[in-house]
Amino acid sequence: xxxxxxxxxxxxxxxxxxxxxxxxxxxxTRLYSRFTSLDKGxxxxxxxxxxxxxxxxxxxPLGDRxxxxxxxxxxxxxxxxxxxxxxxxxxxxxxxxxNKDPTASEPLNSRSNKLLFAFRxxxxxxxxxxxxxxxxxxxxxxxxxxxSDEQLGSIADRTIQEADQNGDNSISFNEFxxxxxxxxxxxxxxIRFLH
Amino acid sequence: LxxxxxxxxxxxxxxxxxxxxFTVWFTLxxxxxxxxxxxxxxxxxxxxxxxxxxxxxxxxxxxxxxGAKDNNHLLYKPYSNAIIAKEPTSLEEEINxxxxxxxxxxxxxxxxxxxxxxxxxxxxxxxSIMDDEVTKRFSAEELESWNLLTRSNYNFQHISxxxxxxxxxxxxxxxxxxxxxxxxxxxxxxxxxxVLTSIIGFLPNGRMKNFFSEQxxxxxxxxxxxxxxxxxxxxxxxxxxxxxxxxxxxxxxxxDVIILASDGCYAMVGQIHGGLMGVIQKSMVKACPHIWFExxxxxxxxxxxxxxxxxxxxxxxxPILIFPExxxxxxxxxxxxxxxxxxxxxxxxxxxxxxxxxxxxxxxNSSQFGMVNYLLRMMxxxxxxxxxxxxxxxxxxxxxxxxxxxSRVKAAIARQGGLVDLLWDGGLKRGKVKDTFKEEQQKxxxxxxxxxxxxxxxx
Numbered sequence: 308x309x310x311x312x313x314x315x316x317x318x319x320x321x322x323x324x325x326x327x328x329x330x331x332x333x334x335x336t337r338l339y340s341r342f343t344s345l346d347k348g349x350x351x352x353x354x355x356x357x358x359x360x361x362x363x364x365x366x367x368p369l370g371d372r373x374x375x376x377x378x379x380x381x382x383x384x385x386x387x388x389x390x391x392x393x394x395x396x397x398x399x400x401x402x403x404x405x406n407k408d409p410t411a412s413e414p415l416n417s418r419s420n421k422l423l424f425a426f427r428x429x430x431x432x433x434x435x436x437x438x439x440x441x442x443x444x445x446x447x448x449x450x451x452x453x454x455s456d457e458q459l460g461s462i463a464d465r466t467i468q469e470a471d472q473n474g475d476n477s478i479s480f481n482e483f484x485x486x487x488x489x490x491x492x493x494x495x496x497x498i499r500f501l502h
Numbered sequence: 503l504x505x506x507x508x509x510x511x512x513x514x515x516x517x518x519x520x521x522x523x524f525t526v527w528f529t530l531x532x533x534x535x536x537x538x539x540x541x542x543x544x545x546x547x548x549x550x551x552x553x554x555x556x557x558x559x560x561x562x563x564x565x566x567x568x569g570a571k572d573n574n575h576l577l578y579k580p581y582s583n584a585i586i587a588k589e590p591t592s593l594e595e596e597i598n599x600x601x602x603x604x605x606x607x608x609x610x611x612x613x614x615x616x617x618x619x620x621x622x623x624x625x626x627x628x629x630s631i632m633d634d635e636v637t638k639r640f641s642a643e644e645l646e647s648w649n650l651l652t653r654s655n656y657n658f659q660h661i662s663x664x665x666x667x668x669x670x671x672x673x674x675x676x677x678x679x680x681x682x683x684x685x686x687x688x689x690x691x692x693x694x695x696x697v698l699t700s701i702i703g704f705l706p707n708g709r710m711k712n713f714f715s716e717q718x719x720x721x722x723x724x725x726x727x728x729x730x731x732x733x734x735x736x737x738x739x740x741x742x743x744x745x746x747x748x749x750x751x752x753x754x755x756x757x758d759v760i761i762l763a764s765d766g767c768y769a770m771v772g773q774i775h776g777g778l779m780g781v782i783q784k785s786m787v788k789a790c791p792h793i794w795f796e797x798x799x800x801x802x803x804x805x806x807x808x809x810x811x812x813x814x815x816x817x818x819x820x821p822i823l824i825f826p827e828x829x830x831x832x833x834x835x836x837x838x839x840x841x842x843x844x845x846x847x848x849x850x851x852x853x854x855x856x857x858x859x860x861x862x863x864x865x866x867n868s869s870q871f872g873m874v875n876y877l878l879r880m881m882x883x884x885x886x887x888x889x890x891x892x893x894x895x896x897x898x899x900x901x902x903x904x905x906x907x908x909s910r911v912k913a914a915i916a917r918q919g920g921l922v923d924l925l926w927d928g929g930l931k932r933g934k935v936k937d938t939f940k941e942e943q944q945k946x947x948x949x950x951x952x953x954x955x956x957x958x959x960x961x
Contacts, residue, residue: 451944
């Protein structure tokens with residue numbers, strides 16, 4: 308398993324991923340090793356089953372939604388670039404990045420992109436709006452069978468009422484950002500690397 | 503005619519040479535390996551071998567590191583070390599923290615649901631994608647230094663000429679000299695076991711039969727130990743399992759059995775196989791009572807428990823050897839112990855086995871290799887080096903049930919062997935995780951939402 312890792316990932320690819328995601332060289336090689344160890348079919352891509360084989364992810368109530376975030380619309384396989392692009396959302400925000408060139412495109416791990424990742428977990432049909440129905444479905448995933456439909460419904464209604472500003476009975480991305488403006492997104496949606 | 507005349511003397515010479523080398527070979531084998539095995543003494547050759555190998559490995563690793571530095575490359579780092587830092591906070595703690603700091607409402611009214619609650623599950627999920635505790639236990643541990651085996655090298659491009667020569671020499675030694683030697687020994691050991699135990703089977707039951715049976719078992723296992731060039735260090739032998747007890751140990755490979763049985767006599771437990779394995783099992787049970795189950799009987803838990811408890815009640819019978827994990831784990835952790843052996847109610851003698859992976863990885867990845875392939879790999883490694891600790895005996899206390907007792911024993915073994923103590927089931931190697939774990943998390947979270955409603959209605 309391990310002997311393929313450093314031979315298959317070329318230096319140019321590592322450089323490209325570095326530019327796109329901001330991960331360091333050693334982080335990329337380690338995550339590549341992780342990618343190959345998950346890739347049981349050894350075909351350079353991961354399927355949904357490969358993710359579901361991770362027990363800690365399988366018992367996460369939102370496991371399926373998180374797995375879904377890795378797969379672009381309509382696709383069933385994700386390659387290493389796509390894998391890294393999604394993981395890049397969880398890179399901690401470093402201070403020196405805040406002063407970067409303003410014309411460069413927004414880094415994947417900006418506050419806004421982290422919030423977008425979370426927004427997409429709620430937005431099941433990817434129409435850039437969280438409807439009452441979608442909110443109910445996600446809530447149901449998180450609570451299982453322990454709360455009745457009526458109670459859950461009233462929780463959903465209250466949440467939309469507080470967040471919705473333009474009266475369309477659903478939450479848009481901007482309304483989502485407003486609700487969470489005081490939350491320390493940078494810390495809660497970041498994963499600290501050891502190297 | 504001329505050609506015939508040419509070959510004849512040459513043929514004779516060849517035969518004589520072969521005959522002489524064979525005799526020398528066998529005498530050396532007998533003197534240095536088989537005779538010490540019979541008496542249980544050691545010349546110390548294996549330890550010297552081990553020290554020499556270690557020095558060579560260190561040199562090889564330095565060369566690779568130098569080669570990498572010269573070419574300005576970064577070395578591939580082993581994956582088994584943690585990639586990320588995981589916060590050990592619980593679901594409740596973290597969601598409350600997010601809510602407290604980020605809520606738009608005033609702090610008096612306890613909120614029931616916040617959209618930011620999702621962050622906790624989200625981050626935990628992605629953390630487990632980057633690095634989880636379970637999936638890495640089912641593949642061989644990766645090493646920091648190279649031990650001249652192709653199968654464990656990840657930095658191929660940094661090998662210099664000198665290293666390649668050394669590696670080539672290693673291949674010649676391992677496959678040309680060590681492997682045939684070990685295979686001969688293995689056949690000798692197994693053959694002797696089958697023949698001698700069958701002979702002992704004819705003796706009448708009694709102290710003499712038991713004595714001879716023990717000696718024969720020990721001798722054959724010691725030959726097998728040498729067949730693997732296993733260098734074993736036993737610690738705390740005063741805690742060795744006694745009759746009427748159950749010995750439990752962590753499981754890494756089938757070799758575990760040979761390692762433990764060459765230092766003490768045990769009654770084995772297992773399923774009857776066909777083929778060579780079946781022959782060995784049937785002859786072993788003639789000399790002393792082992793517990794072999796038919797395939798159909800294995801499913802019947804009551805039958806299994808009954809036979810085990812009958813055995814331990816008879817104090818003339820040897821202690822039972824059981825591996826409660828149920829499957830081979832890669833020796834970096836100890837996984838859930840199945841409670842069956844802990845329900846029987848006799849004294850449990852825990853044993854911790856830790857292999858040193860620098861000389862050859864003993865882990866049997868049964869989804870990757872079959873048994874024969876695995877044994878060949880073992881016999882063509884440098885050596886199997888391991889440490890065995892006999893832990894003090896434990897008994898189930900009145901206040902705990904079998905599951906808690908099993909966890910206590912598991913924790914003791916993990917602590918002694920320097921292994922990670924995991925709650926996860928080794929069965930996850932092949933099967934899916936149970937839904938009950940997910941339901942537990944959902945229940946916990948639901949309490950956070952609904953619990954505050956109750957407070958509200960009260961106030």
